[in-house]
Amino acid sequence: MEPGTRLGRDFYIRDVLEVAPELPGKILVTRGTDGSFIRSQITEVEAYRGTDDLACHASKGRTARTEVMFSKGGHLYVYLVYGMHWMLNIVTGAENDPQAVLIRGLSDCAGPGKLTRLLGIDRSFNGEDLVNSKRIWVEDSGFKPECKTGFRIGIDYAGEYWKTRPWRFFL
DNA sequence: TCAGTGATTAGG
DNA sequence: CTAATCACTGAG
16 A cells, blocks of 8 residues: 555455554554644554453443444544543444554653643544545555553453463554 | 552433 | 443643
């Protein structure tokens, strides 16, 4: 794919374990307060996969908050944690197959709560569609990175098995 | 190491 | 209605 091309629906409607390792290296495009575009390289993500995954919010069932995870891939799932940090997630997979990728780091900002503050991402982005949004999308970089993997962070409540899935991907 | 902070959820 | 929980961060 050409660098600078916006990723389309087909990229996102695959299984989260195919999509997540391909996101590091790609370019997240957002708009600054002055309307200019901000381009950041994604450096770290985590996969959350389905109702069986005890670390995935969808394992608690379909609720008002998790509803968007049940939509088709390409939409955003944005929620507040610890009363102050917005988490930016990209929904993946087919409709009714709740999965998402948490964006944990950008080239110029490490930390999932810090990067949303930097980019001004809040509740109003929940449900946004990356395929046709005018204010946020992902572009291909023409760069195929080798991802390292690790355990997901901050999910001790999910139990030994889910805690040790190597579903964190980073450059 | 640990407090801050408020939406979300389950339960009475 | 109440109370517990939380995919984090920054200060000490």
